[in-house]
Amino acid sequence: MLSVSYLQEYLTGLFVNIGCSFADAQVVTQSILEAELRGLDAYGVVYVERYYELIRAKRINLKPEMRVLYQTPSTATLEADAALGPLAAKRGMEIAIEKATTAGTGWVAVRGSNHFGVAAYYSMLAIEKDMVGVAMTNSEPLVAAINGTTRMLGTNPVSVAFPAQKHPHLVFDFSTVPFSQGKLEKLPHPLPNSIVQDAMGQPANNAATLKRGGAMLPLGGDVAHGGHKGFCVGALVDIFSALFSGANFGPFVPPPFAYLPILTNPVGKGVGHFFGALRIDAFRPAAEFRAAVDEWIDTFRNAPGREGTPGIRIPGAAEHLLRTQRLKQGLELSSDALRSINKVAKALHYSAITQ
Amino acid sequence: MLSVSYLQEYLTGLFVNIGCSFADAQVVTQSILEAELRGLDAYGVVYVERYYELIRAKRINLKPEMRVLYQTPSTATLEADAALGPLAAKRGMEIAIEKATTAGTGWVAVRGSNHFGVAAYYSMLAIEKDMVGVAMTNSEPLVAAINGTTRMLGTNPVSVAFPAQKHPHLVFDFSTVPFSQGKLEKLPHPLPNSIVQDAMGQPANNAATLKRGGAMLPLGGDVAHGGHKGFCVGALVDIFSALFSGANFGPFVPPPFAYLPILTNPVGKGVGHFFGALRIDAFRPAAEFRAAVDEWIDTFRNAPGREGTPGIRIPGAAEHLLRTQRLKQGLELSSDALRSINKVAKALHYSAITQ
Numbered sequence: 001m002l003s004v005s006y007l008q009e010y011l012t013g014l015f016v017n018i019g020c021s022f023a024d025a026q027v028v029t030q031s032i033l034e035a036e037l038r039g040l041d042a043y044g045v046v047y048v049e050r051y052y053e054l055i056r057a058k059r060i061n062l063k064p065e066m067r068v069l070y071q072t073p074s075t076a077t078l079e080a081d082a083a084l085g086p087l088a089a090k091r092g093m094e095i096a097i098e099k100a101t102t103a104g105t106g107w108v109a110v111r112g113s114n115h116f117g118v119a120a121y122y123s124m125l126a127i128e129k130d131m132v133g134v135a136m137t138n139s140e141p142l143v144a145a146i147n148g149t150t151r152m153l154g155t156n157p158v159s160v161a162f163p164a165q166k167h168p169h170l171v172f173d174f175s176t177v178p179f180s181q182g183k184l185e186k187l188p189h190p191l192p193n194s195i196v197q198d199a200m201g202q203p204a205n206n207a208a209t210l211k212r213g214g215a216m217l218p219l220g221g222d223v224a225h226g227g228h229k230g231f232c233v234g235a236l237v238d239i240f241s242a243l244f245s246g247a248n249f250g251p252f253v254p255p256p257f258a259y260l261p262i263l264t265n266p267v268g269k270g271v272g273h274f275f276g277a278l279r280i281d282a283f284r285p286a287a288e289f290r291a292a293v294d295e296w297i298d299t300f301r302n303a304p305g306r307e308g309t310p311g312i313r314i315p316g317a318a319e320h321l322l323r324t325q326r327l328k329q330g331l332e333l334s335s336d337a338l339r340s341i342n343k344v345a346k347a348l349h350y351s352a353i354t355q
Numbered sequence: 356m357l358s359v360s361y362l363q364e365y366l367t368g369l370f371v372n373i374g375c376s377f378a379d380a381q382v383v384t385q386s387i388l389e390a391e392l393r394g395l396d397a398y399g400v401v402y403v404e405r406y407y408e409l410i411r412a413k414r415i416n417l418k419p420e421m422r423v424l425y426q427t428p429s430t431a432t433l434e435a436d437a438a439l440g441p442l443a444a445k446r447g448m449e450i451a452i453e454k455a456t457t458a459g460t461g462w463v464a465v466r467g468s469n470h471f472g473v474a475a476y477y478s479m480l481a482i483e484k485d486m487v488g489v490a491m492t493n494s495e496p497l498v499a500a501i502n503g504t505t506r507m508l509g510t511n512p513v514s515v516a517f518p519a520q521k522h523p524h525l526v527f528d529f530s531t532v533p534f535s536q537g538k539l540e541k542l543p544h545p546l547p548n549s550i551v552q553d554a555m556g557q558p559a560n561n562a563a564t565l566k567r568g569g570a571m572l573p574l575g576g577d578v579a580h581g582g583h584k585g586f587c588v589g590a591l592v593d594i595f596s597a598l599f600s601g602a603n604f605g606p607f608v609p610p611p612f613a614y615l616p617i618l619t620n621p622v623g624k625g626v627g628h629f630f631g632a633l634r635i636d637a638f639r640p641a642a643e644f645r646a647a648v649d650e651w652i653d654t655f656r657n658a659p660g661r662e663g664t665p666g667i668r669i670p671g672a673a674e675h676l677l678r679t680q681r682l683k684q685g686l687e688l689s690s691d692a693l694r695s696i697n698k699v700a701k702a703l704h705y706s707a708i709t710q
Binding site for chain 2: 069071072075104146148150160170174175177178201219226230231236243245251280284288289292293296304307309311312313
C-alpha cells in the first residue's frame with residue numbers, strides 16, 4: 001500500500017525530473033492519481049511511462065505556449081501546442097469556469113492536446129465553484145461505425161458532474177462503448193454477440209479480435225441493441241471535441257503510444273477536448289438545484305430493485321466510495337505499474353518506488 | 356397523398372378551431388409535419404388528437420403566460436405555464452439563439468411544458484443562424500434503470516444539428532433507448548435479449564410485456580451490451596431537462612395522454628426541456644467549421660462498409676432524403692391517423708380531411 005500523499009510527492013518529483021515545471025508536474029500527477037482513486041487503472045499510473053515516451057518522441061511539448069485563438073463572453077478555443085493532456089484540459093476547464101462566472105456558462109474547445117486521463121478530474125473542478133461541469137475528449141480509433149469494417153471512433157469518454165447537497169456529488173463518467181479495452185479482456189469469454197467485430201466487420205465473441213484488426217462496437221453493440229444510437233453518442237463526443245476546436249477527428253486522432261506511428265495526413269491538430277461549466281444559480285437558486293439533485297438521487301436509489309441484485313446504482317457512487325476508502329488506506333499498485341514507473345525512474349536516475 | 360402545404364393549412368385551421376391563435380396553430384402544425392416529413396410518425400399527426408384531449412382536460416393551457424424566471428448573458432429559465440409543447444420549445448430555442456448572438460452560446464431550461472414532438476425541429480432552427488443547435492426533453496417513464504423493476508426514465512430524445520457546407524446539414528436525432536415503443540412492436544419477435552424486461556425486472560423478448568407492467572431497457576439494453584452507460588445517457592437528458600428548470604424528473608414526468616392520471620405528488624412543473632445554441636464563429640471561422648463538418652461526413656461515408664450492407668449511415672441522411680421526397684410528393688397518412696384527425700374535426704364541426 002502506498003499513501004496518496006507519498007505518490008503525489010514521488011510522481012511530482014518524477015515529472016519534474018522529466019522536465020515539467022513543479023506546478024505542471026503536480027497537475028499531471030493529480031490527474032493520474034484521480035484515475036487510480038476512482039478505480040480507473042487504465043488511465044492511472046500506466047500513463048507515466050506513456051507520457052514519458054511521448055515526450056521523448058517529441059509528440060508532447062513540455063514548454064507549450066497555450067493560447068486562446070478565438071473567444072466570446074461564453075466561449076473560447078484553446079490551442080494547446082502539444083501540451084501534456086492534463087495541463088491542456090485543466091487550462092480549458094479553468095477558462096470555462098472563468099467564462100461562466102460572468103456569462104452564466106462557459107464552453108471551451110481545445111485542440112493540439114494529448115490524452116487527458118480521466119474526464120471526471122476536469123468536470124469535478126466546476127463543482128467546487130457551484131457549477132455543473134462537462135468534460136469530454138476524443139481518442140484514438142478503436143470503435144467501428146455500424147456497417148463499417150474499420151476503426152472510426154475512439155472510446156470517447158464524457159463526464160458530467162452535478163453538485164448535490166446532502167449526498168456525494170452526482171458524477172457521471174463513462175466511455176461511449178460497452179466496455180473499455182482493459183475491461184473487455186477481463187470479461188468472461190465468449191463475449192455476448194456482439195460488442196466486438198472482426199476485421200471483416202463480422203460479429204466476434206473474443207477480445208483478441210482487437211489485436212487482429214477487429215474493432216469494438218459502439219455503446220449498445222449491434223443494431224439489435226441500439227448500437228446505431230450508441231454510435232450517435234460517440235460521434236457527438238468526437239464532433240464536439242474536434243470540429244469546434246480544429247483538432248483531429250475520428251480515425252485521425254493520434255494514439256497515446258509513442259511506438260505507434262502518427263498518421264501523415266492529419267485533418268487537424270492533436271487530440272481534441274470540449275469543456276463546459278454551467279453556474280447552477282444561472283438557472284435557479286443554487287440551494288434549490290442542489291436539493292433537486294439530492295431528490296433525484298434518493299428517487300433512483302430507493303426505487304425497487306430486481307431480486308438478487310444490489311438495486312439501482314447511482315452513477316459515480318461506487319467511485320466515490322472507492323475514492324474515499326483509497327484516500328484513507330492508500331493505493332495498491334500492480335507489479336506491472338511499479339515496473340513501468342521504475343523503468344522511467346531508472347532512465348532518469350531518480351529513486352525507485354517500492355510498495 | 357396529401358400535399359404538405361394542404362396539410363399545413365388544414366391543420367392550422369383545425370388548431371385555430373381548437374382555440375389557438377393563428378401564429379400558435381402554425382407552429383404546432385409545423386412541428387407535427389416535421390415529424391411526418393422525417394418519417395417519425397409516432398410524433399406526427401397522432402398528436403393532433405392527443406393535444407386536443409389534453410387541452411380539453413385542461414392539462415394544456417392555450418393562453419399561457421410564458422415568462423423568463425432567471426437569466427444571465429448566456430442562459431435563461433423559461434416557465435412555460437402549461438403551454439403546448441411545441442410553443443414552449445420553440446420559444447426556448449429562440450431565446451437560446453438570441454443569447455448566443457451576443458454571448459457566443461445560449462442555453463435555456465424550460466419547465467411547465469408538455470410533449471414537444473420531434474427534437475430535430477428545434478435544433479434545426481439554430482442552423483439557419485449559423486449555429487449548432489441542441490434540443491432535448493424528458494418524457495413519461497417507460498424505461499427501467501439497470502437492476503430496477505419499475506419505469507424510471509422516459510425515452511428522452513436528443514437532437515444536435517451541425518451546419519454543413521456542401522452536404523445536407525448533419526442532424527443527430529435519437530431517443531436514448533434501443534427502439535421507440537412503436538418500433539419495438541413492429542420488430543420481428545422474439546426480441547433479442549434483452550431490450551425489454553417484465554414487471555419483475557426479468558429479461559423478456561416480447562414488446563407486449565410493456566402492457567403488463569414491464570419496461571424498456573436503456574440504450575444498449577442489458578449490462579452485457581453497455582446498458583449501464585446507456586442509462587447514464589438517458590439520465591443526463593432527464594437531469595438537464597428537469598433539474599436546471601424545476602420540471603418533473605424521471606418517474607414523475609406527466610404522460611401526453613389525457614386518459615392517464617397525473618401523479619398527485621409532482622416534484623416539479625410539467626415536462627422539462629433543455630436547449631442550446633452555439634455560434635460556430637464563436638469557436639473558429641464559420642466557413643472552416645462547415646468545411647470540417649463536410650470532411651467528417653465524407654470520411655465516415657467513404658469508409659469501407661461490411662459486405663452485404665449499404666455501408667456507414669450518416670446520422671440524419673436518410674431523414675433528409677425522406678423529407679426532400681415527401682416535400683415534393685406529399686404525405687400518405689395512415690387510415691388510423693385520418694380517423695383520429697377527423698374525430699377532432701367532427702367534434703369541432705370543422706371540415707373532414709380525406710386522402
